Amino acid sequence: MRSGRVISIIVCAVLLFSLPVPAALAEDAAESADTSLDYILEKGTLILGLDASFPPMGFTNDDGEVVGFDIDLAREVCNRLGVELIAQPIDWAAKDMELNNKNIDCIWNGMSITDERIATMNMTPAYLNNEIVMVVKGDTFQTKADFAGATIGVQGGSYAEEVLAADEALGGIVGETLVFDEYLTALMDLQAGNLDGVLIDLVVANYRLEGLEDDSLVVVRGLGDDMEENIYMDLYGIGFRKGDDALSEAVWNALLEMKEDGTLAEISTNWFGSDITVVEAAAEAETEAEAEE
Numbered sequence: 001m002r003s004g005r006v007i008s009i010i011v012c013a014v015l016l017f018s019l020p021v022p023a024a025l026a027e028d029a030a031e032s033a034d035t036s037l038d039y040i041l042e043k044g045t046l047i048l049g050l051d052a053s054f055p056p057m058g059f060t061n062d063d064g065e066v067v068g069f070d071i072d073l074a075r076e077v078c079n080r081l082g083v084e085l086i087a088q089p090i091d092w093a094a095k096d097m098e099l100n101n102k103n104i105d106c107i108w109n110g111m112s113i114t115d116e117r118i119a120t121m122n123m124t125p126a127y128l129n130n131e132i133v134m135v136v137k138g139d140t141f142q143t144k145a146d147f148a149g150a151t152i153g154v155q156g157g158s159y160a161e162e163v164l165a166a167d168e169a170l171g172g173i174v175g176e177t178l179v180f181d182e183y184l185t186a187l188m189d190l191q192a193g194n195l196d197g198v199l200i201d202l203v204v205a206n207y208r209l210e211g212l213e214d215d216s217l218v219v220v221r222g223l224g225d226d227m228e229e230n231i232y233m234d235l236y237g238i239g240f241r242k243g244d245d246a247l248s249e250a251v252w253n254a255l256l257e258m259k260e261d262g263t264l265a266e267i268s269t270n271w272f273g274s275d276i277t278v279v280e281a282a283a284e285a286e287t288e289a290e291a292e293e
Contacts, residue, residue, distance in 0.1 A: 036244035040105060045084045048074050049104030052089035053182035056207045056271050057110035057236075060089070069271040070108050073127075076263060077254040093157045096120055099241055106251070107239040110201060112159035121239040122248050127255060127279045131202040132160050132232035134220040135209070137190055141197065141220060149175040150196035153186035160199040163232050184208060190217065201234065203272070235278075255279045 050058040058068035066087040078085040258264040265275035
C-alpha cells in the first residue's frame with residue numbers, strides 16, 4: 001500500500017508540472033524580462049531626448065543641426081553599440097511622459113541627478129560634475145542678504161529652479177522669480193536690467209557668457225552663506241525608463257571603455273578645454289563614497 005501511495009504522489013507531481021502555464025502568468029513573465037537592449041539593437045536606433053537650447057550639452061546650431069558635448073558622447077556610444085543616434089528635441093517639462101511613452105529611449109542632456117528623478121527613472125551614475133551658480137551684473141551682490149527683494153530668472157523644469165524653491169536662505173528672500181523657456185533669454189533680460197540675477201548651470205553660463213561678450217556679467221560661484229563656498233554642487237546623469245537595466249548598463253559600459261581608451265577625455269577637451277568627466281566603475285564610486293564618509 002505504501003509503495004502504491006508513493007507512485008500516486010509521483011504521478012500527480014508529474015501531471016502538475018506538465019500542466020500549461022496560465023496565459024496571464026506567461027504574459028507577466030514576458031513583461032518582466034528586460035529586453036531593453038534587444039529592443040534598441042533590433043530597431044537599430046537610439047532616440048535621445050533633449051532640450052535643444054541647452055548649450056554646450058545639447059543645442060541647435062546656426063545650421064539647424066543638433067550638436068553638443070552630450071551629443072558627441074552619445075554618438076560615440078551608439079557607434080560602439082552598432083546603432084544610429086537620433087537626437088530628438090522635446091518639451092523639457094514633458095520629458096518623463098516622452099520617455100515612458102517610448103517616444104524617446106533616454107534623456108541625455110545635462111540632466112541633474114535628483115531624488116525625484118531617481119524615483120521615476122533609471123538613472124546612471126554621474127558622468128560630469130557641475131555647479132549651480134548665479135550670474136549677476138557688476139559687483140552689487142556680495143552676500144546672500146543682498147538678494148533680498150531681487151528678481152531672479154531660472155529655466156523652467158531645471159535643477160536651478162528646484163534649488164531656488166528649496167533654499168529658504170535664498171529663495172525665501174528674493175522678491176520675484178521669473179521662469180524662462182531657455183537661459184539665453186534670461187541672460188539677455190539680465191543684460192537689459194530686467195533681472196538682478198540668473199540661477200544657472202555653470203557649464204551653460206560659461207558657454208553663454210563667452211558668446212554674449214559682456215564683461216559686466218559676472219558668475220558668482222559661492223552661494224553659501226558667506227558667498228565663498230558653493231553649496232549647490234550638481235551631478236549630471238543619463239535617464240532611462242524604469243526596468244531598462246540592460247540598456248542603461250550597455251551605455252555605461254561603453255562610456256567606461258571610452259574613458260579607458262581616451263575618447264571621453266578627447267571629447268571633453270574639445271568642448272571644455274580639459275577633461276571634466278567623472279565616469280568610473282560602480283565599485284570605484286562606492287569606494288570613494290565610503291572614503292568621504
